[in-house]
Amino acid sequence: MSRVTINKTYKIYIGGKFPRTESGRFYPVTLKDGTVTNICLGSRKDARNAVVAARNAFSGWSSRAAFNRSQILYRIAEMLEGRKAQFIEELMAVGASRASATEEVEASIDRCVYFAGWCDKYTQLFGSINPVASSHFNFSVQEPTGVVTIVAPERPSLLGLVSSIMPVIAGGNTCVVLASENSPHVAVTFAEVLNSSDVPGGVVNIITGKEDELVEHFSSHMDVNATIYCREKHLNLIKENASLNVKRVSDWSDKDWFKDGDDPYLLLETQEVKTTWHPIENIAGAKSGY
Numbered sequence: 001m002s003r004v005t006i007n008k009t010y011k012i013y014i015g016g017k018f019p020r021t022e023s024g025r026f027y028p029v030t031l032k033d034g035t036v037t038n039i040c041l042g043s044r045k046d047a048r049n050a051v052v053a054a055r056n057a058f059s060g061w062s063s064r065a066a067f068n069r070s071q072i073l074y075r076i077a078e079m080l081e082g083r084k085a086q087f088i089e090e091l092m093a094v095g096a097s098r099a100s101a102t103e104e105v106e107a108s109i110d111r112c113v114y115f116a117g118w119c120d121k122y123t124q125l126f127g128s129i130n131p132v133a134s135s136h137f138n139f140s141v142q143e144p145t146g147v148v149t150i151v152a153p154e155r156p157s158l159l160g161l162v163s164s165i166m167p168v169i170a171g172g173n174t175c176v177v178l179a180s181e182n183s184p185h186v187a188v189t190f191a192e193v194l195n196s197s198d199v200p201g202g203v204v205n206i207i208t209g210k211e212d213e214l215v216e217h218f219s220s221h222m223d224v225n226a227t228i229y230c231r232e233k234h235l236n237l238i239k240e241n242a243s244l245n246v247k248r249v250s251d252w253s254d255k256d257w258f259k260d261g262d263d264p265y266l267l268l269e270t271q272e273v274k275t276t277w278h279p280i281e282n283i284a285g286a287k288s289g290y
Contacts (some may be wrong), residue, residue, distance in 0.1 A: 007037075008037075008091065008118050008147070010038070010040065010184065010185060010188045010208065011035060011040055011188065012040045012042055012046060012126075012188075012193070012208055013191035013205060013206040013207075013260050014046065014049050014050045014053050014205045014207070015035070015049075015050075015053035015056075015057075015194070015201045015277045016053075016195060016200070016201020016202060017127055017196075017201065018191070018195075018200060020026065020040060021040040021041060021042050021043055021046050021209075022043060022045045022046055022049070023041070023043040023046075025032070025040075025041035025042050025044060026038040026039060026040055027039055027041045027045070027209075029061050029094075029182065029183075029184065031093045031094060032092070032093055032094060033093070035093075037185065039185075039206075039208050039209075040208050040209065041208070041209050042178075042207040042208055042209030043209070043211065043213075044131060044214075044217045046207050046209075046215040047176065047207060047214060047221070048217070048221070049219060050176040050205035050207060051147060051149075051221050051224060052223075053148045053205055053222055054174040054175060054202055054203070054205055055146075055174070055199070055200035056202055056208075056279055057146050057200055057201065057202030057203045058144075058146055058147060058172045058173070058174045059090065060146045060200060061169070061172060061173075061200060061203050062130075062143075062172035062173070063101060064172075065100055065120075066119045066120035066172075067119070067120045068244075069119045069120075069169070069170060069172065069222075070116045070117065070119035070170075071116075071198075072197060072199055073112055073115055073166065073169070073170060074112070074113060074116040075197045075198055076112045076116075076138055076155075076194065076197045076199065077110075077112035077113045077116065078079050078191075078197075078240045079193045079196055079197050079201075080105070080109045080112060080129050080193055081109050081153075083189070083193065084106075084109070086108055086189065087101075087105045087107050087108075087158060087186055087189065087190075088101045088102055089101075090185050090189060091105070091158060091186060092159070093182075093185070093187065093221060094157070094182075094183045100123055100161070103258075104156050104159045105158065105160055106124060107244075107257075107258055107261075108159045108162040108163075110129070111162050111163050111166055111261050111262070112162060112166055114262050115166035115167055115170040115267075116170070116288050118170055118264050118267060119170045122142065122170075122171070122264055122267050122285040123141055123142050123283035124181065124210060124269060125264065126142050126192075126271075127139065127140060128140045128144070130200075130275070132277075134204050135279060135280050136277045136278060136279055136280060137206060137277070137278040137280055138192075138274050138275065138276070138277055138278075139275065139276045139278070140274070140275045140276075141171075141263050141273070141274050141276070142171070142267075142271040142272070142273060142274075143270070143273075143274045144171050144172035144173040144250065144269070144270065144272075145149065145173060145225045145226050145270050145271060145272050146173060146174075146222060146224075146225035146226070147174055147175070147176070147224050147225050147226075148168050148173045148174070148175045148176075148178045148224070148225065148226045148227070148228060148270050149164065149175065149176045149177075149178075149218040149219065149221070149224050149226075149227045149228070150168065150175055150176070150178065150227075150230070150231055151163050151178045151179065151215060151218060151227075151229050151230055151231055151234075152164050152165075152178060152179055152180060152212065152229070153230040153231065153252075153255075153257065154180045154181065154182060154183070154231060155180070155183070156258075157179075157180040157182075157183035157184070157185075157187065157202055158186040158187075158188050158255050159181070159257045159258065159261070160230060161179060161180070161186070161187050161190060162176065162190070163255070163257045163261040164177070164228055164230055164252065165177060165204060166187045166268070167266035167267045167269070168270050169203055169204060170201075170267060171267045171271055172245065172260050172268055173226075173270050174203045174204070174205075175203075175204055175205065175266045176205045176207065176218065176224075177204065177205065177206045177212055177261050178208075178209065178211065178215070178218060179206055179207065179208050179210070180205055181208075181210060181211055181224045181281070184208040187206050187208065188206070191204075211231065211233075211234065212234075215229075215234045215237065216237065216241060219237065219238040219241035219242055219247070219249075220244060221231055222243040222244070222248050224245075224247060224251070225247060226247055226248040226249070227242055227247055227248070227249050227250070227252065228249075228250045228252055228269065228270075229249065229250070229251055229252065229253060230252045230253055230255065231253055232253050233248075233290070235251055235253065243285070245274050246256070247271070248270070
C-alpha cells in the first residue's frame with residue numbers, strides 16, 4: 001500500500017502556542033504545483049488575544065538583560081540556519097527560484113545576527129548625557145515603548161517578516177504580526193523557529209489572514225503602543241486610528257529589505273526616551289541627598 005503524506009496544518013501563533021483561529025475560518029492559498037493549502041483566517045478576537053499575550057509578556061521581556069536578549073536572537077539565527085533547506089523549499093513552493101529563495105533565507109539569518117549584535121549596544125549609541133544649568137547629571141536613555149503591531153510586507157515574505165520583527169524585539173518590545181496574505185507559509189514555519197529558540201511565549205505573536213479585515217483592529221486597539229506598516233493601501237486609516245490613543249506609527253512601506261534592513265535606527269522607531277536627573281556635589285562641597 002502507498003503511504004499517505006501528512007500535510008502540514010498552518011496555524012496561527014499566540015502566546016507561545018499554535019491554536020486554530022477562534023472563528024474556525026480559513027482561506028485557500030494555491031502553491032506553484034497546484035496544491036491548495038488552507039490558511040487560518042484570523043479574526044478580531046485572535047488579534048485581541050494576541051495583544052493580551054504580548055502585554056503579559058512585555059514586563060518579563062523588557063526587563064531581561066540586553067545580553068540575554070542578544071543570545072536569544074542569535075539562537076533564532078542558529079535555528080533558521082538549521083532549517084535553511086526547509087525555508088528554501090517553502091519559498092520555492094510559492095513561486096521563488098532556488099537562487100532567490102536561497103538569497104532571501106540567508107539574508108534573513110544574517111538579519112537576526114545583525115540585530116542580536118545591537119541588543120546591548122544601541123543604548124550607548126543613542127543615549128546621551130545632557131548639559132544642564134543646575135547641579136545635576138542629566139541622562140537620556142532609550143526604553144521600549146510596549147506592545148507593537150506589525151503589518152509585515154507581502155514580499156519578501158520571510159525577509160520582510162524577520163526584518164520588521166527583529167528591531168522591535170531587540171529593543172525589548174513585544175509584538176503582534178500580520179503575516180503575508182498571499183505567502184503566509186514561511187511565517188508559520190518561522191513561528192516554529194521562535195517556539196524552539198528560547199523566545200518567551202507572547203513576545204512574538206503571528207496571525208495569518210486578510211489585511212482588509214485585520215488592519216483596523218491592529219491600529220485601533222487601545223492597549224497597543226505603536227504600529228508598523230509595511231504595505232501600501234491602509235496607511236491613512238492606521239494614522240487615523242492611531243490618533244485615538246496617540247500610538248506611534250512607522251511607515252516602512254518603501255523599504256528594500258535586502259538593502260535597508262541593516263539599520264540600527266530601526267530600533268528607535270519603537271523606543272521612548274527617558275530622562276533622569278541625578279544630583280551632584282554642590283559648589284560648597286556638600287553632597288545633595290540621593
